[in-house]
Amino acid sequence: MTARITFALAALAATTPAAAQSIRGVVKDMNNAPLPNAEVRLNELNRSLFTNARGEFRFDGLKPRRYSLLARIPGYSAGRMTLEIKDTASVDVEISLNQIPQALENIVVEGKRRGLYGKVGDNAFRLISGAKVTVHGAGTSAITDSVGQFGFPKIQTGKSYAVSVEFPGHIARPLFVDIPPGGSKEVVIVINPTPSGYRVPNRAAWAMRDLGTRLAFNSRWTRMTAEELRKSKGKSLCDIPRIRSTIRREDPILIVNGYEVIRDWPLCEIEADDLELVEWGTNCKDASGGVGLLLGTHCEGPRDTFDRWRGGYGQWVMIWTRR
Numbered sequence: 001m002t003a004r005i006t007f008a009l010a011a012l013a014a015t016t017p018a019a020a021q022s023i024r025g026v027v028k029d030m031n032n033a034p035l036p037n038a039e040v041r042l043n044e045l046n047r048s049l050f051t052n053a054r055g056e057f058r059f060d061g062l063k064p065r066r067y068s069l070l071a072r073i074p075g076y077s078a079g080r081m082t083l084e085i086k087d088t089a090s091v092d093v094e095i096s097l098n099q100i101p102q103a104l105e106n107i108v109v110e111g112k113r114r115g116l117y118g119k120v121g122d123n124a125f126r127l128i129s130g131a132k133v134t135v136h137g138a139g140t141s142a143i144t145d146s147v148g149q150f151g152f153p154k155i156q157t158g159k160s161y162a163v164s165v166e167f168p169g170h171i172a173r174p175l176f177v178d179i180p181p182g183g184s185k186e187v188v189i190v191i192n193p194t195p196s197g198y199r200v201p202n203r204a205a206w207a208m209r210d211l212g213t214r215l216a217f218n219s220r221w222t223r224m225t226a227e228e229l230r231k232s233k234g235k236s237l238c239d240i241p242r243i244r245s246t247i248r249r250e251d252p253i254l255i256v257n258g259y260e261v262i263r264d265w266p267l268c269e270i271e272a273d274d275l276e277l278v279e280w281g282t283n284c285k286d287a288s289g290g291v292g293l294l295l296g297t298h299c300e301g302p303r304d305t306f307d308r309w310r311g312g313y314g315q316w317v318m319i320w321t322r323r
Helices: 001-017 204-217 226-232 290-294 304-308
Strands: 021-029 039-042 047-050 054-061 065-072 081-087 091-097 109-111 115-123 132-136 138-144 149-152 161-166 175-179 184-195 222-225 253-256 259-261 275-282 317-319
Touching: 001 184, 021 039, 021 081, 039 138, 065 091, 081 091, 115 132, 115 161, 115 175, 132 204, 138 149, 161 204, 175 184, 175 204, 175 222, 175 226, 184 290, 222 226, 226 275
Parallel strands: 021 091, 115 184, 253 317
Antiparallel strands: 021 054, 039 047, 039 065, 065 081, 109 184, 115 149, 132 138, 132 161, 161 175, 222 275, 253 259, 275 317
16 A cells, blocks of 8 residues: 555656746845835746735745845835756845935036046035045046146047045945047046945945956947947836947946956846946957956957857946945
8 A cells, every 4th residue: 555655646746737836035235124115027927026014025936937026115226136947946145235325316417628627526515625535547537626626638538437536434436437539528426434334345446447448448339338338218228229239249248347257147138227327248349458368367368269159158247326
């Protein structure tokens, strides 16, 4: 009798389809405190939900495959991850979001002089003296004067730059500017007190220096600045012809803000409206070499040989977000 029962159970298991799996997780801040009411989006199924009071979320009824998650809540940088559900197990994940300052918007206007000029102030409209302003892509920096002003009259025009500001106890988002040929830009950069618990990523400074090299030496046709992206308002990156002429994969390697690597992120899930700058290319094709370093690629020998070996696998997109 026991043998018959065992055989019957084995036969039932063989004919019963695998149960649907789940993604269970929690969204926290960098101090390990849960974040309630954070939106978590499952891109492949176009499903979204919000975390409970303990920062928890759960997606049920999933089939074995690769998935990508996006978590976001006002006041924090968005968190992204890719994962894979296999036949026999659900997946538990933890997503940590970095708090960002609630900054006033930087101001950029056309100037009457040649070069780049501006002021640095805080969110209480006080001008800041002694702040270090660095122009990445030009390899130059300056200290704001007694009234918070700075100027780069000899900077090359007709190019794109990233501008960062350093001041003790404060933080500022990078500012991306296009200076027209023979013209200038006047900017106001707002810095904010560093939020409690905020952690500056270890690679952030390196990422800005590496970006400066690409801005100086890579072709401008391999990037789109905020001014160009505004012309694609309402579109996802997969709908922009300039990007798709190089990036043929639907899920290229994604690099966020210069240092966070996410494999196989859906290109159609990235909105142009959310970005300050987007860059794209293939492994071993950027002047800085930083992308290859991030991706663990050894770019030795003829570059075209490397691409023939890998085909389209080495395609990447780097996004610089507004937050």
